[in-house]
Amino acid sequence: xxxNEEPILVKEHTLPVGIRQSVSDSPQxxxxxxxxxxxxxxxxxxxxxxMIAEAGxxxxxxxxxxxxxxxxxxxxxxxxxxxxxAVDLQEDEIITTYDIDSMIWxxxxxxxxxxxxxxxxxxxxxxxxxxxxxxxxxxxLMPRSDEDKASRRRSExxxxxxxxxAIPHTHFAQTGEGAGSINIYVFFPxxxxxxxxxxxxVTLIPYPVQDMWFTEVVLPAxxxxxxxxxxxxxxxxxxxxxxxxxxxxxxxxxxxxPVRSSALVDMQECMRRIIEDNPDDLDLFGSFFFVSDIxxxxxxxxxxxxxxxxxxxxxxxxxxxxxxxxxxxxxxxIGIAFHPNPTQPGALTGLxxxxxxxxxxxxxxxxxxxxxxxxxxxxxxxxxADMEQIRSRAVxxxxxxxxxxxxxxIRQPGVDEYFCEDSEAYxxxxxxxxxxxxxxxxxxxxIGKSYGVRHEIRGSGAAVREILIHAEESxxxxxxxxxxxxxxxxxxxxxxx
Numbered sequence: 001x002x003x004n005e006e007p008i009l010v011k012e013h014t015l016p017v018g019i020r021q022s023v024s025d026s027p028q029x030x031x032x033x034x035x036x037x038x039x040x041x042x043x044x045x046x047x048x049x050x051m052i053a054e055a056g057x058x059x060x061x062x063x064x065x066x067x068x069x070x071x072x073x074x075x076x077x078x079x080x081x082x083x084x085x086a087v088d089l090q091e092d093e094i095i096t097t098y099d100i101d102s103m104i105w106x107x108x109x110x111x112x113x114x115x116x117x118x119x120x121x122x123x124x125x126x127x128x129x130x131x132x133x134x135x136x137x138x139x140x141l142m143p144r145s146d147e148d149k150a151s152r153r154r155s156e157x158x159x160x161x162x163x164x165x166a167i168p169h170t171h172f173a174q175t176g177e178g179a180g181s182i183n184i185y186v187f188f189p190x191x192x193x194x195x196x197x198x199x200x201x202v203t204l205i206p207y208p209v210q211d212m213w214f215t216e217v218v219l220p221a222x223x224x225x226x227x228x229x230x231x232x233x234x235x236x237x238x239x240x241x242x243x244x245x246x247x248x249x250x251x252x253x254x255x256x257x258p259v260r261s262s263a264l265v266d267m268q269e270c271m272r273r274i275i276e277d278n279p280d281d282l283d284l285f286g287s288f289f290f291v292s293d294i295x296x297x298x299x300x301x302x303x304x305x306x307x308x309x310x311x312x313x314x315x316x317x318x319x320x321x322x323x324x325x326x327x328x329x330x331x332x333x334i335g336i337a338f339h340p341n342p343t344q345p346g347a348l349t350g351l352x353x354x355x356x357x358x359x360x361x362x363x364x365x366x367x368x369x370x371x372x373x374x375x376x377x378x379x380x381x382x383x384x385a386d387m388e389q390i391r392s393r394a395v396x397x398x399x400x401x402x403x404x405x406x407x408x409x410i411r412q413p414g415v416d417e418y419f420c421e422d423s424e425a426y427x428x429x430x431x432x433x434x435x436x437x438x439x440x441x442x443x444x445x446x447i448g449k450s451y452g453v454r455h456e457i458r459g460s461g462a463a464v465r466e467i468l469i470h471a472e473e474s475x476x477x478x479x480x481x482x483x484x485x486x487x488x489x490x491x492x493x494x495x496x497x
Contacts (some may be wrong), residue, residue, distance in 0.1 A: 001106070001137065001329040007396035007463040011470045014397075014457065015336070018359030044076040047084030054078075082380060087348060095339045096475055098468070100306040100332050101456060103294040104136050106164075107328025109268060110184065110290050114316035116173040116264055117256035118222060120241045122210035123170040128203040129185050130291070133165045135386060135399040135458060136331060138289075140167075140189045161389070164291060166201040167192055170210055172290060174256065176316040179300060183293045190284050209284075214238050216282060217271050222257065225267035233257075292317075296413070298335055306334065307465055323461045331398075332464040336475060337405065339452035349406050350453040351380040357402055358383065365391040366400060374404060382407075396460040406451040410442055
């Protein structure tokens with residue numbers, strides 16, 4: 001993925017302070033089909049507390065005027081400025097935490113310190129294990145043309161960058177136990193294609209193809225890598241494994257067989273040898289590679305030295321081996337979060353100022369990215385962006401994400417639809433009303449809680465370790481220039497109500 005073993009200028013690209021672009025605050029209202037801008041002079045600027053006071057009783061006509069039409073009781077247009085509710089905090093009133101939230105290791109040759117549990121039955125999910133773009137890319141060599149193959153004078157290969165979510169893959173193994181487990185997937189770049197009707201990438205491998213993979217490649221490799229005295233426990237066909245799984249609920253839930261760390265190396269060599277010896281039938285599995293994945297481990301790595309905690313909590317991973325560029329590419333997500341000190345009275349909510357955040361992203365050489373506004377607020381929210389590809393290959397920081405931790409109140413990992421269908425809302429159906437009731441219940445539960453802000457940096461293992469060395473220095477600069485003062489959570493709570 002990256003050009004060199006070691007990254008360059010990592011410190012300069014970590015939480016840099018950029019130059020904010022001036023934004024016109026002149027109030028304008030769009031009217032008519034020509035979308036003509038008309039300047040409005042009677043504008044009243046107020047904060048969240050001011051809007052709540054102006055609204056009067058909940059459900060009244062005046063509250064609709066304020067929160068729906070944006071008009072005060074005197075007929076002025078309301079311009080919301082959340083900074084009017086800001087609370088200035090001292091250095092000791094903000095807690096800064098560091099953690100590593102995830103790990104992705106792309107490699108051709110797996111090696112672990114402990115045994116792995118290899119899957120012996122096909123993957124049964126409705127979507128591929130990595131069905132969303134996780135901002136991890138690999139360079140795929142494109143097949144040469146027949147003309148290039150026939151001509152001995154041309155031997156160059158063209159490559160193209162693909163996200164992992166666009167490459168067909170299935171599960172392969174797991175290592176570690178409990179919260180310290182690591183998922184391992186196998187990817188097949190020769191299967192990359194689009195659906196002929198939808199034009200979308202197809203990444204979920206059909207059962208018949210998976211059956212061939214397990215029958216012809218995985219199961220024979222497991223048997224070959226097993227010592228003779230133990231083969232009676234693994235020498236089964238795919239149908240026999242299915243039969244054993246159907247009569248054992250514990251095994252049915254896991255569908256794996258253990259493989260020692262030393263035998264895993266032999267197993268991979270055997271898998272490649274099987275494919276090379278039968279190219280007519282198994283060529284589609286050629287050039288396979290592996291991806292090891294750890295997700296949501298921030299709670300285990302919350303430590304002054306997150307990388308040391310990561311190695312301790314995941315002892316099955318051979319971190320020294322994975323960190324070497326010759327053994328693949330490892331990526332880590334480091335999270336830097338700012339929280340209001342819980343010992344201070346009153347609940348507070350942290351907000352990112354989008355102009356400062358965008359300026360920082362620009363200074364770091366990020367692409368345009370995606371802005372996530374907080375509700376309908378223009379100036380505060382979150383931001384996600386990939387780094388320019390040429391710069392990323394040298395600096396080794398491909399992706400940044402900044403968001404407000406108040407999102408955790410409603411977050412549902414893995415859920416694509418957070419509310420309900422638009423049609424349900426139009427009809428005011430029971431589904432819509434039930435969704436509203438659930439959200440009201442969640443918001444009531446958030447009353448009195450404080451929320452901070454979080455900044456996540458994805459980088460190579462070497463880049464993240466360097467970030468940790470200079471993190472405190474970068475954070476001190478950020479505190480002075482980029483993090484908005486924490487706004488009164490009581491105001492946010494009342495607005496939601």
